[in-house]
Amino acid sequence: MTNIPLWLIPLFPLLGTIILASIAVASSPNKKGAPEGIVGAIAVLLPAMSFVCVAALASTMPDSGIRETLCNWIDIPLLKVDIGFLFDGLSRIMLLFVTGIGTLIALYSIGYMHGDRGFARFFAYINLFLFSMIVLVLSDNLMLTFLGWEGVGLCSYLLIGFWNKDLKNCKAANKAFIVNRVGDIGFLLGMLCLITIGGAGALNYDLLNQFIQMLIAGGHVELVLPMLSLAAALFFVGCTGKSAQIPLLTWLPDAMAGPTPVSALIHAATMVTSGVYLVARLSNMFVLCPDVLNLILVVGAFTAFWAAFAGLFQNDIKKVLAYSTISQLGYMFMAAGVSAFDASIFHVFTHAFFKASLFLGAGAVIHALAGEQDMRRMGGMIKKTPVTACVMIFAFLAIVGFPGFAGFWSKDLILERIFTNCNWVFTGTWLADGAVPMNKIFYVTGLFTAVITAVYMGRLIIMTFFGEYRGDKETESHIHEAPAVMLIPMVVLTFGSIFAGYLWAESIGITFFADSLAPVLGAAQAFDPARMFNPDMMLEEFIPRVTTHVNPMLFAALGTIAALFGMFVAWKGWGKAHIPSVKGASTAPEGYAKGWTFMWDYVHMFFIKAVLIVAWICDVVVDKVLQAFQWTISAIVSIVGDGATVFQVRKVRLQLTLSLFGVALLVLVVLLTGGLV
């Protein structure tokens, strides 16, 4: 195995952050800004170096993974946490595409951000993001993961609000951070639950797994199950925040306010999938809590469906992709909900490629149109920007699940697993003994969502690249293909989105991906919930896992039909229709579409309003009451004081006379009490 210390991997982007931040601050008084050549080189080379490290490590990694404890972090009673790294099958996959795609997108950004005043600042943020993301996936305990978790949230905040002159962007950034904060609190409380059960050692992934094994072996699962379920649920709350699931998903569409490379890197390929990563990482814990898994399944399914539907109504090209991301994340959680964690990670992997390509392509389009994002003012771009169009069309085929492309393999796998693995059990309800085919219900939901996916993605491609150009004549003359520095990453990613799927093409017998994940996730996948309870007590309450054996080709065929049907619908709907050219500035959907799109915003608004009302009460009522109370006391004191000043005549002599009487009185007292006599 290669002798590269693990801490080198996050060190490179960290160095990059520090260097670039120094350059950014130092060059800030300069009108021209930092030299773009040097900045760009640093920004790309350092992530590339960590990618090289990762690649070197990945090829020689032993099956059990590499563990490395750097130093102690927190050491107080009740809480002892180390800074340590864990490089195993799961983090290998994540790191490979995080650093790889990160490097490519950094390269792309050199072209995209050319001439921006905050050029160096942008790359400092990107490097900081890569550092946090690497820490997130590389750490060997939950605390350090949380460091990366909040770190990526912070970078997302910084990058969404990158063009901070516009307050709208700042508000979107604030929204992203605050919504994520809600999830983060869930994460924190989840960690506390684990500490309660297993002490601070339980924060370490290895020790946690050992602990869980010990629980199962000793038959103590029932004792800690409520707390463990609570922990799992709270971690899932954290995931809903970071991975934009219901109900904490409103920030992601708004997050499109950031530069497009950011949307590609953070809000599509890497950061938003960290929730899925966390669930996979804690898979041993999640499988112990079937209720939470069911919750994840339902939330994932509903999110996938809702977001796909909402994607239909969007006019902003990036918003369509944002809703598409949410929908795909829903798929991943559905897979995790049926404890097919490897399938969900596989979809994370393929999704990273094709969604990054889509976003980069969209970025190239926006770049070509000088910032126009409204699809109603695009059209016919295939003639002007053929490479971009090809990239996007290939990625489109991948996302809809066209046979042979990456998305086909992963989506197909997920749908199959939903059907075979779903072990939803209704206990104690009216559905108790009726064998409601929950697996079929969720499968159909997934399939239907796939159809909608094909429809809205088809709509996007058609509106952007086909038909007639609908924008201003003036901008039409300026439309140009993106520079090479942008095209190269796009093309590379396109190759990824075509061929990444062949790492795990089960139908043709390739299971490389699953094998590499097996040391990490195998135990959890094979876990049978029935085993965890005392056999003679609880067995009758749990039905063993359903493992229906069906023909995988049937699923593949169904998925293909869904994709083709969706594309057909899109072609019918928008292929020939004349799309009116619009002049209005707003790209927001209207009417019933608005209600659907902003459904969860309204829910959030309710809570925000409630907090604001309470704050108003605090400010206007409680504070005033307290002030009135203080005022009353001070008024009483000053009234008493005024009374006392009556004796205070402004004649010194009279005062002295009075004091003489006082002295006389004292003498009298002394005499009477026998002081002298």
Place this chain on the structure above:
Amino acid sequence: MLLHLLVFAPFVAAILMVLNSKEDFRSATRMAILFAVAFLGLSIALVAGGNIATTPVEWFWIPGCKGPTYYYLYSHGLGAWMVFLSCGLSLVALVSARGLLGMNYRNFAIGIFALMGAMNGTFLAADAVLFFFFFEAMVIPAAVLIASFGGEKRKEAAMTFAIYTLVGSAPMMVALWYLLTIADNSLLLSIALAVQGLPEATQLTLLVCFLLAFIVKTPIFPFHGWQAITYSEAPAPLSAILTGAMSKAGVFGFIAWVLPVFPFNMTEISTMVWLGLASAIYGALMALRARDGKKLLAFSSMSHLGIAVAGVFSLSEAMLPAVLVLLVAHGISAGVQYFLIGVAERMTGTRNIDEMGGLAHKAPAFSFLFGAAGVMALAVPGTAGFVGEFTVLLSLWDLSPFCAGIMGFSMILSAAYVLRFIQKVIFGEAKHECKEGVKVSGLEGVAYGAMLVLLLTFGFHPAFVTDSLHLHDAPATAEQTEESAVADEVVEEEVEEEEEGEVEPLESHIVTSSDIAKLDSSLIQAGFSEEERKELIKQVIETEANIARSTTLALEKQAREETQVRGVEDKDYEINDAEMEGHPATDAAPVNEKEASND
């Protein structure tokens, strides 16, 4: 010697500052900063040097008291860090005030030095009367500084501040006097012993008197009336010291003077925890609505300190290091935020955050610092704030998960108001002309930057802070344990119980629900009422949970050396142990040469 220097040298420095002429701005700044750097060095030496104490010197007899009052200083981890905060923030305040004040810099420096001396005395005093003396003395220079250098309503602010805090501590003075009439002398241990012998009602009265003083100082929810106006009217460098170091005196008082002296019952503890959480939420909500930048920071400070107080009264094992880290983190981050809002005020000429904005383009370096400071106040992991807040959250969780949930809510709110603050101040379009010639000077920038670096350092290696709590020397501890024999017994029993629990085989103790049902039915037959039954079953389940916990302990036994000792009494004892380190014997003459390691 170090301790004497830290307490008295600031006053000497204040007197020496008089030598400068009012008009000579330069020499005054040089001299002041030189002094402040020296004090910072001393405080670092104090933090690094561990626990030290001076020789107790009999100071005077208060009429009517049983024993004498001593001039006796000692330093333990908590006090040393607070001294570090006060010295460090004073230095940065002096640097920051260079650009803020013109001619009167000399007088400002005199006030700052006097304030620093009084604060150091508060944090280092080992004698109750000495502590009270410095605790009150802090108010005077602070009030004078507010009244002479503050904003438009400075007179009002200074009066409010002085009257509120002095009146707040008046009951403590009375209670202290009463205690001195029954205690052998005014050292902590004898006071604690005197309290033990009192009837419960008296104890409660005295406790309330003590608590009130610290509640007002901190401030905690219903008694925060002075805070907003004071912090917003005071000059920004002074506000930084007030919130960064002086308000810590309240929390310090809870830890160092209230917890060791008074025996607590559950009602009192939960009342204090709820008050702390209430002020955390209240402060956050008020900060959400505040328009005045300094007021916003004042309320955010109140929110954080509320969390700290709640953490203190959670009385978990992790309480002391957790609260210490939180206090240090908050001291630095709130301090630097105040300095920076002071700079922003200088640039824009207004404190109203609605009228600011766009500084990111006009002053990028300043905005970088401002944004970074804001982010660090958010308790993002990797900063000291996170370590503090998470560990306090852990302590609260230990007490009750519900409390932890409330604290989590306040953390969400803190994200909301801090981000709103950042957005309004540095982002968006500029709404005003920047004043010409106002820039963050190099020295200032370096000072603020150093504070931020310090936050990061403590965030990644909190052992710098928490290790200072472990520096007890063994002989002193042994002596200590001999003295408090009663508490000792309790601990021993606890430890024994705990050990038994670990040794016993675990399988025999697993109680299933059917067992509980059986137990319940047999209890019904025995004629227990429903409440009693619930209570009993709860106890059984708790015991089982404890054993389950010890399973976990076995799992990571090698990682943990300290035994898990639970229960409120011994927690109290541990605090005593940590705080009274280096105290002389109560009955014997307090001249104890062993512990006088300093002179």
Place this chain on the structure above:
Amino acid sequence: MELQPIFIQLLALALFAIGILVAISRRNLFFVLMGIELALNAVNLSFVGFAKTLPDTMSVAGQIIPLFSIAIAAAEACVGFAMVIYIFRNRESIDADTYSDMRG
């Protein structure tokens, strides 16, 4: 009948009373100061009178203190008259009642 210590004390008392009367009842600042001097003298006399009733070395203190008291009175008169001059310059009046800057 011989001279009794009580006579001295009574004389001192009378002198003190007159001194106080002068100091308070007269409005002219000069008289105020002179009244104070009178009262001080009375106190000195009282000191010496009491000293004469004490034995041996105990009587020393009573005879030395008036010495200091006289010196202090000299200092007081010095500053007092300087103040009178100062005030008179600013106010053009030496009526004690016109100086009523103290506000209650």
Place this chain on the structure above:
Amino acid sequence: MLALIYFIILAVITLGAAACVLLSRHPLYGGLSLIVSMVSLAGIYGLIGSPFLGVVQVMVYAGAIMMLVTFVIMVLNGARDSKTPMFDKVSLFIIPAVIVLAGLVGFALVRSPLAFDTTTLRGSVALTSKTLFDVAQTGPGYFVLFEILGLLLLSAMVAAVLLAKKRLGSVESENMEDKH
């Protein structure tokens, strides 16, 4: 017997002069009567066996202080308070207050058993100097007090000069310079 007669004479002069101070209209007359009162007091000191004190009384009070008073009165021309009444309503309160006080104290005095002691030391120059400066025998207390007193007098002088001098740069001093 003779001592009593001298005492009565001196006492009558003292009180009479004091009454003159009380009743005189012009401060100059008051000052002069005060000198008379002081001198006769000095006589009483001599009579009861403290001759050094008497000498100091004459030198310091009757000499120095009263000269000062007289000079100041003469320098300030407006010292006559002919406009203001000698006694006003406030005096109505003062007289009873003083009488009550004096009566009470006098009552206490009369009740106390006082008698001259035969072994009392005579307040001569020798005794005074020995007490003040013979540090070896009487301890440093009086000596230190004496030195402090010297400082006090010095500072009083400085204070008086500072207070009484015309401020440099003030309107008055400029006028003075113009005249020159």
